[in-house]
Amino acid sequence: MIISKKIRFRILFGYSVPLILFIITSAAVYFSLKLYEKAHIQTTQGIAIFDKSKEMDIIAANLQMYVRGYILYKNEKSKSNYEDTKKKYEEVSQFLSVIVKDENQKILHKKILEKTGQLIEQSDKLISLIDKDMSARAINEFRNRDLINLDVEITKLNNEFDEREKLLLNMAQTEQDNALGLIGFSLMIGVALTLILSLSSALLITKGITDNIGEAINAVSTSAAEITATSNQQEKMATQQATMVNETATTMQELGASSRQTSEQASSSAESSQKSVSATEQGAIIVKQTTDAMDTLGVKVGLIAAQVLNLGEQTAQIGNLSNMIKELSGEINMLALNAAVEAARAGEHGKGFAVVAGEVRKLAGESKKSAEQANAIISEIQKATNATIIRTEEGTKVVETVTELVRNVGVIFTTLSDAANNTYESSQQVFLNAQQQASAIGQVVEAVNTLNSGALETANGIIQTKAGVEQLKVIAMNLKQIL
Numbered sequence: 001m002i003i004s005k006k007i008r009f010r011i012l013f014g015y016s017v018p019l020i021l022f023i024i025t026s027a028a029v030y031f032s033l034k035l036y037e038k039a040h041i042q043t044t045q046g047i048a049i050f051d052k053s054k055e056m057d058i059i060a061a062n063l064q065m066y067v068r069g070y071i072l073y074k075n076e077k078s079k080s081n082y083e084d085t086k087k088k089y090e091e092v093s094q095f096l097s098v099i100v101k102d103e104n105q106k107i108l109h110k111k112i113l114e115k116t117g118q119l120i121e122q123s124d125k126l127i128s129l130i131d132k133d134m135s136a137r138a139i140n141e142f143r144n145r146d147l148i149n150l151d152v153e154i155t156k157l158n159n160e161f162d163e164r165e166k167l168l169l170n171m172a173q174t175e176q177d178n179a180l181g182l183i184g185f186s187l188m189i190g191v192a193l194t195l196i197l198s199l200s201s202a203l204l205i206t207k208g209i210t211d212n213i214g215e216a217i218n219a220v221s222t223s224a225a226e227i228t229a230t231s232n233q234q235e236k237m238a239t240q241q242a243t244m245v246n247e248t249a250t251t252m253q254e255l256g257a258s259s260r261q262t263s264e265q266a267s268s269s270a271e272s273s274q275k276s277v278s279a280t281e282q283g284a285i286i287v288k289q290t291t292d293a294m295d296t297l298g299v300k301v302g303l304i305a306a307q308v309l310n311l312g313e314q315t316a317q318i319g320n321l322s323n324m325i326k327e328l329s330g331e332i333n334m335l336a337l338n339a340a341v342e343a344a345r346a347g348e349h350g351k352g353f354a355v356v357a358g359e360v361r362k363l364a365g366e367s368k369k370s371a372e373q374a375n376a377i378i379s380e381i382q383k384a385t386n387a388t389i390i391r392t393e394e395g396t397k398v399v400e401t402v403t404e405l406v407r408n409v410g411v412i413f414t415t416l417s418d419a420a421n422n423t424y425e426s427s428q429q430v431f432l433n434a435q436q437q438a439s440a441i442g443q444v445v446e447a448v449n450t451l452n453s454g455a456l457e458t459a460n461g462i463i464q465t466k467a468g469v470e471q472l473k474v475i476a477m478n479l480k481q482i483l
Contacts, residue, residue: 011205018198025190032186036179039172045099046169052092052099053165057158059089060116064151067123071138074130082127086120102168108161112154119150217476224473231466234458237384241311244381251374261363268356286408286429296401300394302443312385314447319378320396321440326371328437329364335429336360338414367437 062085069078093113100109129138300317339357343350 018194021190021194021197025186025194028186028190029183032179032183036176036183039176039179042172043169043176045101046165046172049096049099049105050162050165050169052096053158053162055092056089056096056112056116057155059085059092060119060151060154060158063089063116063119063123067126068142070127070130071135071142074135079127082123089116089120102164105161105164105168108157108164112157112161115150115154115157119154122150221473221476224469224476227469228466228473231462231469235462235466240384241381244377244384247377251370251377254370289408302447310390312382312387313390315378315381315385318447319375319382322371322374322378324440325437326368326375329368329371333361333364333368336364 063082066078066082066085069075070082093116096109097113100106126138126142129135129141303314336357339360340354343353343357346353
């Protein structure tokens, strides 16, 4: 998130550099345009003033010309032209009075107006004399009046006014040219600075962004390599666990078959001792307690299906079950031995019991061997998963309870072994224990199968994770090559 913000700010900074330069350049061009506009207005006004000044000079000459023509010929057209020229003079003089801004020009213009006013005043008097048919007097006054000198003075003042206006016009044109040059210079410098700074900022920003992305790619590549190594180790461990669990399942299935045979033999022994039913009540109570304890143990073992990740606890419970089976096999062997002793005491009536007791001892021996094999495999599983064994206390307590109950059963059967009529109770107890053993082994087999499926799914998930990490490494390398 922090890197993305830095990249965003750098990009915004990169765009802001040409924008700021554009604003500065625009301001410089606007200032130059204002200077050019001012100089252009001054130039335009100067040209207009210069033209009107020339027109004033012509008006003064025309006034004298029309007056002379009217004096000599009393031509109405000359008088009309004179009046029109006077109106033209008033328009031009008013225009110049408004447009002239230079103080020296104002002074010269005022003098020109004064001299021209004198010229018009004298000319009006001469025309008035002509209108009164006093031509001789008008001609005489025309000769005596200094109209020619006034015209010369007006011309001189106009020339001085024009020279001053030329100077002002040249200055305005120079300012106008300078303003145009400043506009071009501002544009050229602005464009050059914009290009240079934009390229520089783009290079700096690009370098910073690529460096950050490169560091991120390297971090991703390193993490991907570490994840790949860890996934390889987990894949090996999961495969090993799946193999061991599979072997345990096979062994437990064999143990289940042996337990079923033991159950069948115990059933035959119970059928042979039906006459001893009256002595089995107390044994039945103990067996019921044992059944309840074994059910509790079955519930604990059932947690194996919901706790795939806690493989250590489940394998520990399996080990406890195997130990229980081993102990039960020892107890069954002891009971069968006692039954054989009692059968020997009974003589001919106990031969059948002696044969059954022998078969039971054999089956108990096979059960003990199977339990020892299961214990060996479970020990291997515990070595591979000893890091996950954290919940063994409850299973241990349940096993201790079951062991204590079984010991009580052993005490009862030892007490009843003094009498031959108690053989039925012993056989019935063996039968029930064998059934419980078969049921427990069946539950263990189901739990082991569930563990096997979970281990396989874990291995497949690790393989998929490994493939995803490899693909991530390829993407990171491609992105690094692009940068």
